Amino acid sequence: MLLVASYGFYSALKAPYLLAVLLLVTCLSYMFGLRIAAHQDEVARKRWLLGGSFACIAVLVLLKYLPVLGPDTFSIFGLNRTPSQTIISIGASYYTFQAISYLVDIYLEIEEPEKHFGRYALYLAFFPKLLQGPIERAGDLLSQLKQPYQFDHDKMRSGMILFSWGLFKKVVIADRLSLMVNAVYNDVHSFTGISLILATYLYAMQIYFDFSGYTDMALGTARMFNITLTQNFNSPYAATSIAEFWRRWHITFSRWILDYIFKPLQMRWREWKTWGTASALVVTFLVSGLWHGASWGFIAWGLLHGVYLAVSVFYKPLQKKIHKNLRLEKTKYLKIWQTAVTFNLVCFAWIFFRANSFSDALYVVSHLGFGLDNQVMPVLLTSGKISLSILIMSLLMLSLVSIAIKLTNIKETFYAKPLWFRWGAYYGLVVLSLVCNIGVDSLFVYFKF
Amino acid sequence: MAKFTLKLCIFCLVVFATDYTVASFFNDGLVRHHGFNNGAKVLCVGHSRSDHGIDRKRLEQGLNVPVAKYALAGMDVFDRFAMIQHYFSEHPQQVKMVVYDIDFFTFNGRTVTRGENDKQYRQLYPFMDNAGIDDYIHSKSTWPEYTARKYLRSLRYNDPKVFARAVINHFKTPGIPSSKFDFTKYKKEIEANATRYDDLIIDDDAVACFKKTIEFVRSKNIKIAFVFLPIVDLERDLIDIKYRNKVMEIVRKYAGNDRGIVFIENNNKYEQSHELFYDPLHFNRYGQILATDDLIGVLKLAM
Numbered sequence: 222m223l224l225v226a227s228y229g230f231y232s233a234l235k236a237p238y239l240l241a242v243l244l245l246v247t248c249l250s251y252m253f254g255l256r257i258a259a260h261q262d263e264v265a266r267k268r269w270l271l272g273g274s275f276a277c278i279a280v281l282v283l284l285k286y287l288p289v290l291g292p293d294t295f296s297i298f299g300l301n302r303t304p305s306q307t308i309i310s311i312g313a314s315y316y317t318f319q320a321i322s323y324l325v326d327i328y329l330e331i332e333e334p335e336k337h338f339g340r341y342a343l344y345l346a347f348f349p350k351l352l353q354g355p356i357e358r359a360g361d362l363l364s365q366l367k368q369p370y371q372f373d374h375d376k377m378r379s380g381m382i383l384f385s386w387g388l389f390k391k392v393v394i395a396d397r398l399s400l401m402v403n404a405v406y407n408d409v410h411s412f413t414g415i416s417l418i419l420a421t422y423l424y425a426m427q428i429y430f431d432f433s434g435y436t437d438m439a440l441g442t443a444r445m446f447n448i449t450l451t452q453n454f455n456s457p458y459a460a461t462s463i464a465e466f467w468r469r470w471h472i473t474f475s476r477w478i479l480d481y482i483f484k485p486l487q488m489r490w491r492e493w494k495t496w497g498t499a500s501a502l503v504v505t506f507l508v509s510g511l512w513h514g515a516s517w518g519f520i521a522w523g524l525l526h527g528v529y530l531a532v533s534v535f536y537k538p539l540q541k542k543i544h545k546n547l548r549l550e551k552t553k554y555l556k557i558w559q560t561a562v563t564f565n566l567v568c569f570a571w572i573f574f575r576a577n578s579f580s581d582a583l584y585v586v587s588h589l590g591f592g593l594d595n596q597v598m599p600v601l602l603t604s605g606k607i608s609l610s611i612l613i614m615s616l617l618m619l620s621l622v623s624i625a626i627k628l629t630n631i632k633e634t635f636y637a638k639p640l641w642f643r644w645g646a647y648y649g650l651v652v653l654s655l656v657c658n659i660g661v662d663s664l665f666v667y668f669k670f
Numbered sequence: 671m672a673k674f675t676l677k678l679c680i681f682c683l684v685v686f687a688t689d690y691t692v693a694s695f696f697n698d699g700l701v702r703h704h705g706f707n708n709g710a711k712v713l714c715v716g717h718s719r720s721d722h723g724i725d726r727k728r729l730e731q732g733l734n735v736p737v738a739k740y741a742l743a744g745m746d747v748f749d750r751f752a753m754i755q756h757y758f759s760e761h762p763q764q765v766k767m768v769v770y771d772i773d774f775f776t777f778n779g780r781t782v783t784r785g786e787n788d789k790q791y792r793q794l795y796p797f798m799d800n801a802g803i804d805d806y807i808h809s810k811s812t813w814p815e816y817t818a819r820k821y822l823r824s825l826r827y828n829d830p831k832v833f834a835r836a837v838i839n840h841f842k843t844p845g846i847p848s849s850k851f852d853f854t855k856y857k858k859e860i861e862a863n864a865t866r867y868d869d870l871i872i873d874d875d876a877v878a879c880f881k882k883t884i885e886f887v888r889s890k891n892i893k894i895a896f897v898f899l900p901i902v903d904l905e906r907d908l909i910d911i912k913y914r915n916k917v918m919e920i921v922r923k924y925a926g927n928d929r930g931i932v933f934i935e936n937n938n939k940y941e942q943s944h945e946l947f948y949d950p951l952h953f954n955r956y957g958q959i960l961a962t963d964d965l966i967g968v969l970k971l972a973m
């Protein structure tokens with residue numbers, strides 16, 4: 222039933238070729254997984270692994286880069302119009318990576334191949350994570366899919382709360398921020414200096430709330446079915462280094478590229494020692510940029526993160542020495558400084574990620590330091606004073622709740638409260654989402670990848 | 671599980687009841703903003719330039735009759751026909767004069783070619799209980815968008831402009847900006863970007879809809895005042911003069927053929943008065959006062 226529901230969910234996008242692609246990747250990876258496990262010979266196993274991985278990547282590359290070939294290419298799939306940029310390959314990046322990780326895990330004998338085709342198909346197509354991840358490992362998800370469903374009141378309740386929380390983040394906060402960001406980034410040449418800086422910081426917040434909001438909705442929905450998906454975010458902007466940022470942001474994706482791209486490259490180039498590690502990082506994040514899309518902006522974004530990490534490999538020993546000599550090690554001042562620097566480095570890279578073109582990104586970068594223009598208030602008031610007030614109050618509420626969850630046992634305290642209190646909180650959250658959501662064309666940012 | 675399902679159903683009922691109450695609150699705010707339930711004798715219909723160009727309260731005081739202003743950002747001739755039909759379906763007897771704004775983009779099929787979004791019909795969601803508006807929106811929107819708003823009434827007000835009007839009008843009558851347009855800066859931008867309005871056309875469907883609107887209003891023996899709303903001369907000169915003249919000729923032809931229609935086109939005298947605009951297209955508070963006072967003078971004679 223879940224499999225039928227998942228395929229039904231995907232078909233609701235009204236792009237039948239996507240169903241065909243999902244089925245193709247499922248069949249290919251299922252078959253190749255069985256072939257890998259059937260052979261004892263290392264060479265044969267490797268051949269089947271490479272064949273399967275290449276087939277999955279070929280499907281993904283064709284899908285993502287087909288629009289580049291021209292507007293009529295989709296007519297060969299019987300479509301009389303080109304689907305929107307967002308729909309074209311929606312979900313494919315995520316389940317393709319999942320399929321590849323499945324094949325590699327079988328090759329490395331970490332996992333046994335799944336013999337039940339329906340269960341394997343559900344592993345790839347499970348609808349809460351189909352469109353935007355998390356990218357689940359076979360070991361984490363397949364075993365859960367084998368368990369029969371039993372209604373669990375606590376999981377159903379906490380799943381619904383998590384879903385509502387994610388929805389609130391998306392429709393009240395992220396969409397509101399998107400109006401302000403779009404006002405600047407869709408017309409960068411009308412802005413300079415502090416407006417560009419403000420828009421970049423707002424974008425950092427927008428993409429976080431958008432993506433983590435979706436993830437909460439995905440995790441919450443899965444939890445209602447007694448399935449635990451992997452947490453994808455862990456306060457990423459509290460990171461004190463770029464490496465730590467990638468351990469907190471889009472966790473399943475960064476684990477994937479670490480395990481399946483970085484580590485093999487680092488092993489291959491281990492003779493180059495630090496240079497080998499640095500090169501492996503640059504290549505890994507270049508691939509990360511390409512995964513996000515066929516544009517120079519994404520490539521530049523990926524490369525920047527690769528360079529940040531590569532530089533840190535060389536800089537770390539010196540950095541440790543400096544901190545020790547200045548007696549800053551493990552002080553809160555150092556932590557604040559490192560967090561601020563990391564956040565700004567990440568935001569700088571977001572410029573390339575968000576800008577509508579590479580030339581727009583270069584314009585933003587070259588005009589960041591141009592001082593005060595008189596556009597800051599108009600940007601903040603893009604959707605009006607009431608909307609700005611709602612945004613500020615929502616952010617405050619979110620911050621207070623997040624801090625409370627981290628520092629206290631508020632969850633247990635909350636569930637111990639009487640029914641009227643808990644229902645009041647649920648009711649407030651749902652009504653706020655209903656009343657304060659803002660009308661934008663609000664597809665999730667990471668649907669595009 | 672049965673107990674949980676029952677609790678969930680009760681919770682949903684409570685949420686739906688709140689949704690209905692909140693939507694009613696918002697609807698009341700919008701009705702106040704537009705002046706829909708004051709027995710209006712004059713109905714102003716148009717887009718954001720009407721919203722900025724006509725001060726409803728001032729017009730009421732000047733004409734000494736109630737006025738309704740049904741002006742929403744980005745509304746083209748097709749949207750306005752739906753709006754006029756909506757208004758008259760709910761207030762069939764009262765109106766004596768319809769004030770309809772005209773500009774150089776009226777027959778282009780869209781109100782302006784750049785910077786305007788084509789989702790302006792979403793501002794009509796609050797009125798989707800009206801069958802005509804419901805059909806109109808249904809023809810333009812996607813199924814999920816339409817259905818969500820059909821059953822979750824608060825979602826009808828989630829357009830930021832609509833939301834702001836629905837809330838603010840419970841507390842005060844909002845004004846428009848009084849800031850002045852930076853002519854020098856805009857001139858530099860135009861020169862730097864070599865901007866032109868090269869893709870404007872006289873859309874036959876737009877003209878046909880315009881004609882249908884006139885026939886609809888006149889069939890009720892209601893007078894029409896077409897009001898030309900100016901834009902700054904710098905912006906005007908980006909439009910080919912032949913095109914501009916064609917637009918004016920079309921409107922003059924309809925006004926000339928019917929004694930119940932008047933065309934107020936002397937507002938073009940404000941095109942050089944940049945201090946009356948807060949952007950190239952919209953009057954600021956000072957421009958609104960002058961334009962409204964002019965309108966009062968003409969409508970007093972015409973009504």
